Amino acid sequence: MIATFHPTARDNSSQARCGVVTTAHGPVATPIFMPVGTRGSVKALSPHELRDHGAQIILGNTYHLYLQPGHELLARRGGLHRFMGWDGPILTDSGGFQVFSLIYGGIADEVKGRRPQHPARLNDMVKVTEDAVIFKSYLDGSRHIFTPERSIQVQHGIGADIIVCFDELPPFRAGYAYTAESMARTHRWAARCLAAHRDRDPASLPNPDQRLFGIVHGGVFADLRRASAEQISSMGFDGLCIGGSLGAEKAQMYDVVAMTVPYLPDDLPRHLLGVGDVDDLFESVARGIDMFDCVSPTRLGRHGTALVRDPNRRWKVNVLNAALREDDAPLQAGCPCYTCRHYSRAYIHYLYRAKELFGIRLVSLHNVAFLLSLMAEIRTAIGEGRFAALYADWLGKPLYV
Amino acid sequence: MIATFHPTARDNSSQARCGVVTTAHGPVATPIFMPVGTRGSVKALSPHELRDHGAQIILGNTYHLYLQPGHELLARRGGLHRFMGWDGPILTDSGGFQVFSLIYGGIADEVKGRRPQHPARLNDMVKVTEDAVIFKSYLDGSRHIFTPERSIQVQHGIGADIIVCFDELPPFRAGYAYTAESMARTHRWAARCLAAHRDRDPASLPNPDQRLFGIVHGGVFADLRRASAEQISSMGFDGLCIGGSLGAEKAQMYDVVAMTVPYLPDDLPRHLLGVGDVDDLFESVARGIDMFDCVSPTRLGRHGTALVRDPNRRWKVNVLNAALREDDAPLQAGCPCYTCRHYSRAYIHYLYRAKELFGIRLVSLHNVAFLLSLMAEIRTAIGEGRFAALYADWLGKPLYV
Numbered sequence: 023m024i025a026t027f028h029p030t031a032r033d034n035s036s037q038a039r040c041g042v043v044t045t046a047h048g049p050v051a052t053p054i055f056m057p058v059g060t061r062g063s064v065k066a067l068s069p070h071e072l073r074d075h076g077a078q079i080i081l082g083n084t085y086h087l088y089l090q091p092g093h094e095l096l097a098r099r100g101g102l103h104r105f106m107g108w109d110g111p112i113l114t115d116s117g118g119f120q121v122f123s124l125i126y127g128g129i130a131d132e133v134k135g136r137r138p139q140h141p142a143r144l145n146d147m148v149k150v151t152e153d154a155v156i157f158k159s160y161l162d163g164s165r166h167i168f169t170p171e172r173s174i175q176v177q178h179g180i181g182a183d184i185i186v187c188f189d190e191l192p193p194f195r196a197g198y199a200y201t202a203e204s205m206a207r208t209h210r211w212a213a214r215c216l217a218a219h220r221d222r223d224p225a226s227l228p229n230p231d232q233r234l235f236g237i238v239h240g241g242v243f244a245d246l247r248r249a250s251a252e253q254i255s256s257m258g259f260d261g262l263c264i265g266g267s268l269g270a271e272k273a274q275m276y277d278v279v280a281m282t283v284p285y286l287p288d289d290l291p292r293h294l295l296g297v298g299d300v301d302d303l304f305e306s307v308a309r310g311i312d313m314f315d316c317v318s319p320t321r322l323g324r325h326g327t328a329l330v331r332d333p334n335r336r337w338k339v340n341v342l343n344a345a346l347r348e349d350d351a352p353l354q355a356g357c358p359c360y361t362c363r364h365y366s367r368a369y370i371h372y373l374y375r376a377k378e379l380f381g382i383r384l385v386s387l388h389n390v391a392f393l394l395s396l397m398a399e400i401r402t403a404i405g406e407g408r409f410a411a412l413y414a415d416w417l418g419k420p421l422y423v
Numbered sequence: 424m425i426a427t428f429h430p431t432a433r434d435n436s437s438q439a440r441c442g443v444v445t446t447a448h449g450p451v452a453t454p455i456f457m458p459v460g461t462r463g464s465v466k467a468l469s470p471h472e473l474r475d476h477g478a479q480i481i482l483g484n485t486y487h488l489y490l491q492p493g494h495e496l497l498a499r500r501g502g503l504h505r506f507m508g509w510d511g512p513i514l515t516d517s518g519g520f521q522v523f524s525l526i527y528g529g530i531a532d533e534v535k536g537r538r539p540q541h542p543a544r545l546n547d548m549v550k551v552t553e554d555a556v557i558f559k560s561y562l563d564g565s566r567h568i569f570t571p572e573r574s575i576q577v578q579h580g581i582g583a584d585i586i587v588c589f590d591e592l593p594p595f596r597a598g599y600a601y602t603a604e605s606m607a608r609t610h611r612w613a614a615r616c617l618a619a620h621r622d623r624d625p626a627s628l629p630n631p632d633q634r635l636f637g638i639v640h641g642g643v644f645a646d647l648r649r650a651s652a653e654q655i656s657s658m659g660f661d662g663l664c665i666g667g668s669l670g671a672e673k674a675q676m677y678d679v680v681a682m683t684v685p686y687l688p689d690d691l692p693r694h695l696l697g698v699g700d701v702d703d704l705f706e707s708v709a710r711g712i713d714m715f716d717c718v719s720p721t722r723l724g725r726h727g728t729a730l731v732r733d734p735n736r737r738w739k740v741n742v743l744n745a746a747l748r749e750d751d752a753p754l755q756a757g758c759p760c761y762t763c764r765h766y767s768r769a770y771i772h773y774l775y776r777a778k779e780l781f782g783i784r785l786v787s788l789h790n791v792a793f794l795l796s797l798m799a800e801i802r803t804a805i806g807e808g809r810f811a812a813l814y815a816d817w818l819g820k821p822l823y824v
Binding site (some may be wrong): 090 | 462470471491769770773777779780783818
């Protein structure tokens with residue numbers, strides 16, 4: 023087997039590092055942000071635009087693709103790459119997060135502790151046993167069962183280059199006992215995922231050379247995170263994700279990363295699931311994370327928020343703000359993206375006011391390009407030994423890890 | 424003044440002709456279809472995609488642009504070309520059609536006789552006097568007045584290369600007397616538009632070299648069409664539009680064109696407003712029309728209808744049709760558009776099922792490219808003396824004008 027990850031540069035002031043992840047659809051230079059194409063499309067954007075703006079790898083969601091159009095159809099059509107016209111690397115998550123997410127109505131809020139549990143509704147929509155998760159479709163209420171084996175088989179049909187173990191996502195307020203119990207089950211599921219992956223018949227699959235990543239749990243508890251990191255790292259995965267509850271606020275998330283990464287091997291890539299804020303990217307890279315994904319750039323785009331290089335605005339501008347009405351400047355001065363090369367804030371403001379689809383397209387593209395470009399800056403800075411300076415420049419404060 | 428139109432080729436079997444329309448933003452080879460960017464955006468498409476797929480000129484709607492973002496803002500921002508990032512020719516209509524359209528809730532149906540009049544609602548929303556049309560905004564109900572002079576001033580602010588006289592649009596069932604009365608008023612308004620245009624201060628405008636087209640009315644009545652054609656042709660316009668009621672069905676529309684074109688001068692371009700069906704384009708070109716515009720390719724795209732080269736399907740396929748679910752073929756075999764070069768019917772079918780925005784973008788682009796490519800085929804065929812053969816090939820019947 024080809025080694026999945028090669029470190030190429032290290033930062034002196036932090037755990038930040040550069041590397042290359044090898045995949046069946048080409049190499050990926052890390053640290054990397056991957057745009058999310060939940061349902062086989064990075065919303066409103068073309069694969070060619072993504073490529074032209076520096077996207078190296080995109081993420082698809084197993085849960086959504088399983089329900090529609092279905093992994094069997096995707097396999098018959100030659101896999102997701104061919105179906106959606108993206109010939110670069112793809113990662114699929116396991117479906118675990120989404121099974122819970124669409125039931126809570128926003129697992130991100132739940133995981134991050136921003137809303138109370140809804141145990142009654144949860145029990146109605148999803149049931150967790152030692153063997154499986156039984157859930158209802160968000161599309162039509164139909165009943166589905168995901169086992170670890172089933173998740174891996176579905177991901178085999180989709181054909182992404184990197185696939186991920188199936189996990190349970192305990193609520194933020196689950197407490198130590200349930201988090202430990204759930205983690206242990208996720209570890210048992212990891213072994214089943216690995217076995218299911220090793221048992222596949224590569225010749226029958228759209229992508230015979232898929233890599234399987236394990237997923238580290240343990241919530242906000244340092245001893246559980248260490249135990250999970252050590253356990254999952256020892257099992258022979260091609261890479262590692264940090265999943266589960268990341269705490270109620272950003273500082274706690276950075277702590278979770280810091281209490282996990284030291285127990286991960288140096289020669290495997292580390293993916294922090296679902297993170298994409300500018301400060302979170304810097305803080306997590308500084309703590310040794312290599313890979314990120316988040317729906318935020320396209321979701322923000324649909325809601326009229328553009329990313330800008332301004333920590334005082336939390337890197338965000340609402341394009342509906344009346345101050346942009348006659349502003350001839352691009353969304354971000356100096357941004358080389360298609361949107362900023364050709365369109366003014368005034369035009370984009372108008373497109374959102376007029377509810378013209380093209381506005382969503384332009385801001386989504388800018389936001390994705392913004393994060394891709396930021397990650398390229400981070401890679402260059404690490405390579406040139408000035409990550410701490412870049413951090414200070416972007417965040418307006420010194421790097422302290 | 425530079426002559427606006429130069430005929431370059433003529434068909435032997437019909438009135439079809441090729442020519443070049445000169446504008447401040449470059450020449451336009453006719454016969455031509457212009458995609459419609461009602462509100463400063465050809466819905467879901469970029470100016471670069473339009474250009475790459477052969478768009479020579481696009482149309483903007485004065486009524487919409489007047490209400491939002493406003494012609495004064497557009498003038499301050501350097502005109503519509505600069506605002507929307509399209510550096511090719513633009514034509515704006517006068518606002519007349521739209522003032523009535525948005526009140527009827529679909530003037531196209533009314534003009535084409537497909538629905539009864541609603542005189543009570545009409546009187547509440549719009550009032551026509553000798554001097555002006557008073558109407559309420561579809562956005563907020565606010566009251567606005569368009570005079571011929573005002574329409575031209577608004578179009579000066581927008582800065583299109585070709586602007587159009589303000590007209591009244593009488594209902595299809597108006598009858599001979601009202602149609603004649605309305606036509607006479609539109610003629611008086613034409614003189615006022617011409618005067619307002621000649622009185623402008625070009626140096627103060629975003630586009631100093633705008634051409635003004637007259638608009639021929641007369642409904643479905645041959646003597647009125649002839650009278651209007653002769654009157655408007657004599658007034659010194661740079662081109663001529665055929666407007667007003669075009670009859671209840673396609674055959675009547677072709678008759679209206681045939682009863683009008685013989686009374687138009689050979690050296691001015693002829694624009695048939697709001698027409699874009701494949702058969703209508705062929706029949707109208709055969710009767711001497713040079714220019715077309717229609718929202719249909721993007722509107723059809725938003726509703727999941729793709730244009731195809733099949734007269735038995737009326738050139739349309741519903742992409743939601745289950746037969747496309749696993750169809751690896753492009754929307755149209757051999758189509759060189761971006762959509763057909765990269766995506767299958769199966770993927771597009773799925774995108775519409777999943778309500779992904781990218782589907783609208785792909786089908787809208789294909790539909791626009793389809794009509795642009797059809798018009799290029801028509802131009803080549805006229806130039807090579809085989810327009811009748813192309814007509815027979817596309818429509819499955821011999822050309823008979």
